[in-house]
Amino acid sequence: CRPDRVFAVSAPSKAWLDELHSFTWLVHLACARQALHRVFARGMLQAWWRRRRSTSVHAHSRRLISLSQHAGFLLEAAPAEFEQVFLGQLQREFHRLQRLRSKDQGTRLEQAIALLTASLVFRGLETSIASSLARVGTLVDRMVLPDGGFAGRSPAALLQFLLDVVPLREVLTARRLAMPRELNAAIERAMVMLRLLTHGDQGLAVFQGVGDIAARPVETLFARDAVSGRPLSHASHSGYARLHHCAS
DSSP: OOHHHHTTSOOSOHHHHHHHHHTTTHHHHHHHTOHHHHHHHHHHHHHHHHTOOOOOHHHHHHHHHHHHHTHHHHHTTOOHHHHHHHHHHHHHHHHHHHHOOOSOHHHHHHHHHHHHHHHHHSTTOGGGHHHHHHHHHHHHHHHBOTTSOBTTOOHHHHHHHHHHHHHHHHHHHHTTOOOOHHHHHHHHHHHHHHHHTBOTTSOBOSOTTOOOOOHHHHHHHHHTOSSOOOOOSEETTTTEEOOOOOOO
């Protein structure tokens, strides 16, 4: 399908539309690391710029995270004109997201993470690092429960939170920037909780909205976990218990 036709199709659902406009699918193209995939991704982005439309705060936040995480893939060997337009458009996306408001605390945390991600990646946005860090630190304790579960109890939401913030912790450490204690503690609690919600094959437990066991992302996170805490047997705040049986 040509990139300029993708955004013109009739959306079967709001969730489908949010997924399309969030650009989370960029990770699959970036993993292939082929020139053809890079050209297609740029074409999709240019088509979206031409058809720009208002999207939810969630989709806007996920789009900024995706573009920040995969900027290197998109800009590798890119024409100077594309790079100039990309950086200009991304700055507009950043400032537009700053102005958006949501009553949902999970969406507000996602928004703060998106702003922090972009401010750490792109020059010209560094002045927002401190305020974004403070906002993430304030919101994270409201969403990550004392036992490490994520508000709403979804294993998929917990996994996505960790996929968003573990790379940020590594960037902050590499740049010798202070990370809020609340965020570091939340990551450690959430990582232990993820082990409770993961089967022996590294796949997520399939309940509370989980449709994809996501074994590869889980393995990636566990490989980056320096603490390797043992999974809880009982997570009272999240309302989960883990049963384990060893064959004799």
